[in-house]
Amino acid sequence: MTSADASRTVPDRPDLRADCDNCFGLCCVALPFAKSQDFARDKRAGSPCHNLRDDFRCGIHTRLRDEGYQGCTVFDCFGAGQKISQVTFEGVSWRERPESARAMYEVFPVMRQLQELLRYLSELLELRRAEPVHRDARRALDDIERLTRAGADELLAADVPTIRGDVNTLLLRASDLVRAAVPGRxxxxxxxxxxxxxxxxxxxxxxxxxxxxxxxxxxxxxxxxxxxxxxxxxxxxxxxxxxxxxxxxxxxxxxxxxxxxxxxxxxxxxxxxxxxxx
Structure with a gap:
């Protein structure tokens, strides 16, 4: 492949990367996991992991694989955690306002999906071969960006499957355009x-x-x-x-x-x- 697509850089957007310093440990609380080769023990959704410290940091972060929590090392919230913590709930944690906990946990998987779509759309916009899709991709990215900054009620009411379907159509078109430049079958x-x-x-x-x-x-x-x-x-x-x-x-x-x-x-x-x- 001779275009710039072959050597482009993956989008460097800090807001689409996990920032644990500005998150209320949401992935360690909101999500469930089952004892397996990826997790050393069971945990129910909405129940804090026993390794979660009072400062919302992981007590075994540097030893996760050794302690049997390989699944944690491959999870990526795409920045959903800090956006919910600092934007949706304006920096007030579920410990400070226990009544907000349920809504915060319910919003987390919604926000994660939206942030993941922003990550892919951001990359699409850097693919030169996908330029015919850029206009629609930019519009979709702007719409999703606005939604991620909405309140919890609007986020929970969002039709995420439809949003994902629309974005997937753009990603498929971009993929076809990029891969078409590769010679052969x-x-x-x-x-x-x-x-x-x-x-x-x-x-x-x-x-x-x-x-x-x-x-x-x-x-x-x-x-x-x-x-x-x-x-x-x-x-x-x-x-x-x-x-x-x-x-x-x-x-x-x-x-x-x-x-x-x-x-x-x-x-x-x-x-x-x-x-x-x-």
Missing amino acids: KKNHRGADLAGARLRAADLRGASLRGALLIAADLTGADLRSADLIGADLRDTRLGGADLTGSIFLTQAQVNAARGDHATKLPPGLTRPAHWAA
Whole structure:
């Protein structure tokens, strides 16, 4: 791919990244989790995690994987936590106003979805090949931005499935435009169950891997340049030496869930996790 899309930087928007210093620990309270290989114990929705400190920080943040909370290390609220804490509820926590807790927890998953859509739309607007979609994408982004700054009642009344559907149409059009620039026939693995698949050194340039299940798949040395990875499940996916340069709609949370090494090539703007092999 010869366009600037191949070397573009993932959008650097602090408001679309988790800022735990300005959040009331919402992901540690609002969401449930079940004892599994990702979580060391059960937790009910609306019940604070036993590791949550009085200052809303995680007491084992630097040891999450060692303590059996790998699931926490791959979760991304896309900045929903701090926006709810500081904008929707104007900096007043559920501890200070217990009567607000239920609404705060209910708003959290709504806001997270909206923030995730803003993340993808922001990336779309940096894709040169997707310029025919930019006008509609900018309008959608502005509309969602306004909604995220509305009150709790308006957020809870939002038709999120319809919003997601409309944005997904734009993302699909953008993906087609970007991947069309890759020569040759592109593989379509959209929604495919590729868990544990052996795909070492596979040529997946410009492929659609949207929503693909790639848990523990072996993509060592695979060529994923300009591939669409939106929603792909990369938990324990082996990416040692793989080239993800210019891949689109790949998030840091997906990267954190995978297993790469020093030779894995990531799009600029995404960082190599500390747990990856040296």
